[in-house]
Amino acid sequence: MSALFSPIRLRELALPNRIMVAPMCQYSAEDGEANDWHFTHINSLALSGAAMFCIEATHVEPIGRITPGCLGLWDDATEAALKPILASVRRRSKIAVAMQIAHAGRKGSSHRPWHGGQQIPLAEGGWQTEGPSDVPHKEGELPPRALDAQGLKRVREAFVDTARRAMRLGIDAIEVHSAHGYLLHQFLSPIANKRTDQYGGSLQNRMRYPLEVFDAIREVVPGNKPVGVKVSATDWVEGGWDLEQTIEYAQELKKRGVDWIDVSSAGVSPLQKISLSPGYQVPFAEAVRKATGLTTIAVGLITEAKQAEEIVASGKADMVALARAMLYDPRWAWHAAAELGGQVFAPPQYWRSQPSTQKELFGKTTFGAR
Template structure:
């Protein structure tokens, strides 16, 4: 019986994933001073036990000002390394690949967690100043972001590089740079939020410069055999803003700078964008970038069914599928998929007695 594509290994640089199923980074907003706790260990570790080929830690801030909320994970100081190291090692011990997403929230920071409404923090609640490409609010009533100076951009580059070094020390095999969903790097990419007139605004080359610099700094400090991913919003879903063709062009440029895979999402730059949410709605973007930029891609977004996920990778729409809410609902989704597609299931040793008999 031919092995389903979903359960074939995927090798990227010096890393080999046991299958094509990855857990998408999903913010939990329950860290203290950026430090991971037992919730993160169980949350992430259970998906590795459940058979994921790769487990991606949620958006992890490269500086205190880069947090979305006070509960965000961080890698801006050495005290944050050890708790994440414990998580990375547990993931690896289960046969999965530990990965981490590095992020700066930009104008979408200094907020309450989404599950607490997501409103901006007040000064009494510990609000901090927010940066962006330009002085353009995300939505009416939000605090006005300050356009980042070149000195602040250089500091941010140093923060990304330092966080990537700490991620390597913590034992993560894959680093992803978050340049999607309306956060700082996306704010520079999109003409909707970037109104600058200096070397970081205006033309495509200028608007993509900051991300290119981040990629270069991060690639320099992580091991040569460590894969580097970038998450992009393939489109802003707004006419005249960031487009699929922009993403495809950028993906080709990023490949030349050492990026190995584009994690293809969409939206997030505008609060009022109309996004046609439907089953697998972002998969065609992954296919387009994969075919036209000649780079590995991951598809994400309302991929929930086993046969659907198999079709995405078997048809060449993507090399990897990232599951989000489906993994929140079922930590053992990959085991169920294996049983469905292969009529057999890998079982962690401590659980095998439950499968040894029909009792």
């Protein structure tokens, strides 16, 4: 039996395989509202055969967006825009739907990647970003405004409000974005966090605010629904956030009932020096899993079925999350199941598509043409 196509349980959420479609920013929303692009994108990948689809970084307030095109869930309009998309997914697919909730912090007010990705000046429609300290992401950018006590409370409550709205929409799981150089990662990393109060300095202090946010979210998400956290295991910069600190952070999250750790890396500094290779971040997931016993999700240049199978079968991670590989091949999980002897869900309209050598790929007998 394929390990990749074996079931796993996250609280009361039963997943038939270990594949997640990773959250991927589309930079295509209008005032935070999902639209026809999201309808097409999400519904397409909901038929990928993966057990879970995670909606892209969904921002908790307008100034928390990375770009003007980022998705949000902060008011009735942004909530209403997602309803028909999720309703369509539920009609056509059995996939579990998670949502990554996020705040960009000092990396906000940026152009879309295909427009260069640089910070948008205030005079050209940008906005004043906020962060743990008034330290810009890179030299020459407008420094963020350091969050004071009122600002910390406002952002924490915004995360909670977004989590509540996600629950009203029927989202199955929440992933808290604490990676890739965005706000919660900024608090964790000594590169971005230069505070001298209870939220800066020592590791315990730097973890304090992200843990407060997690606690507040966990409190409003029903106990039967899982809440995971995405982390950057290392900044890839000397003197920055590293694997040892990540493990301590994961241990603290474990005490608070976290359901998975999605282990990525980098994003907090343009000075990062990353050693890229297939599965280059998998050892980080393996180290977190070994040290904490938590369910971990591995990411990063995972593209081949046998590669994903080996990661799960060898215990390096409990699940894999694919991003670019899924965009390139939206039926990646179908093809992996055919290769590894697994089964996936597919709507009956597509049952005829399976190869004649894979009669049980969908767990159904192929229908003949009339």
